[in-house]
Amino acid sequence: MLRLSLLRITLPRPTTLFNCPTRHTKLRPQTMAASYTTRSSSHPRSNNLLFRQLFEKESSTYTYLLADRSHPDKPALLIDPVDKMVERDLSLVKELGLKLIYAMNTHVHADHVTGSGLIKNKIPGVKSIISKASNSQADLLIEAGDKICFGDLFLEVRATPGHTLGCVTYVTGDGPDQPQPRMAFTGDALLIRGCGRTDFQGGSSLQLYKSVHSQIFTLPKDTLLFPAHDYKGFTVSTVEEEMLYNPRLTKEEEAFKNIMENLKLPYPKMIDIAVPANMVCGLQDVSAKPVEATSN
Numbered sequence: 001m002l003r004l005s006l007l008r009i010t011l012p013r014p015t016t017l018f019n020c021p022t023r024h025t026k027l028r029p030q031t032m033a034a035s036y037t038t039r040s041s042s043h044p045r046s047n048n049l050l051f052r053q054l055f056e057k058e059s060s061t062y063t064y065l066l067a068d069r070s071h072p073d074k075p076a077l078l079i080d081p082v083d084k085m086v087e088r089d090l091s092l093v094k095e096l097g098l099k100l101i102y103a104m105n106t107h108v109h110a111d112h113v114t115g116s117g118l119i120k121n122k123i124p125g126v127k128s129i130i131s132k133a134s135n136s137q138a139d140l141l142i143e144a145g146d147k148i149c150f151g152d153l154f155l156e157v158r159a160t161p162g163h164t165l166g167c168v169t170y171v172t173g174d175g176p177d178q179p180q181p182r183m184a185f186t187g188d189a190l191l192i193r194g195c196g197r198t199d200f201q202g203g204s205s206l207q208l209y210k211s212v213h214s215q216i217f218t219l220p221k222d223t224l225l226f227p228a229h230d231y232k233g234f235t236v237s238t239v240e241e242e243m244l245y246n247p248r249l250t251k252e253e254e255a256f257k258n259i260m261e262n263l264k265l266p267y268p269k270m271i272d273i274a275v276p277a278n279m280v281c282g283l284q285d286v287s288a289k290p291v292e293a294t295s296n
């Protein structure tokens, strides 16, 4: 007799939609995302997206402001805001007449404190976002396949662990009304001609390699890549460029592991303050706790 346990079927987790109009309710599961999609020339180019790349020079961090400028409210979100730049970011939001609805994090940063807590204090309606896998506190805990809407535009969530356990990449939607080319906000999973280190916070070089190859390099080749940091003066790359020229991620898996094990980078100066603060999205005073090293 066939045992019932053999018949167990794993059902896909239902997509959670944040703030989405009903017409956006059909999102393809992440696992079904097409590789190297070719686009029909009849796809209209969406210019509804207002986009700004902002920089914090001490930690070389990029913050991204996105808004739907065609929507009457001009709903907006910030990806990876930095605490010391919140005044600048919110002034810009105000000057542009935007309504900030989300302060989002790609992961628990180790080198600076997120601005999401300060932003929530200044604009109480704003919701903080981080991944469930980060084991952190936020208003909204997101997972792979979730869809975060702002006006008629949306970001989909891809799980890209490896730099930290809870790293995610936010990718602009696939569809005729969404920005073309697509844009991926990779956090520290993929840096331009580099990648995030994997020696603490649950980091794993093999996991990072799999994440980038399965979740980022499978996006259309013209997808614009926007990392959370740059240390060399780069601002943007593409999937095609990184698949050709990334000096780490173009290697075979074992060679990549070897590179990551031998980076010999000093720990970020702020790590003992930043990690506990970012585990609560910058909202609470927390005493600094040392962060334990992990193997690659």
Ligand SMILES: N[C@@H](CCC(=O)N[C@@H](CSS)C(=O)NCC(=O)O)C(=O)O
Residues within 6 Å of the ligand: 059, 109, 110, 111, 188, 194, 195, 196, 197, 198, 229, 231, 263, 265, 266, 267, 268, 269, 270
């Ligand atoms: N010197 C900086 C930290 C630099 C650093 O470690 N950057 C991280 C991302 S922030 S945790 C990283 O992954 N770098 C990869 C690389 O190849 O440089 C400081 O003290 O804050």
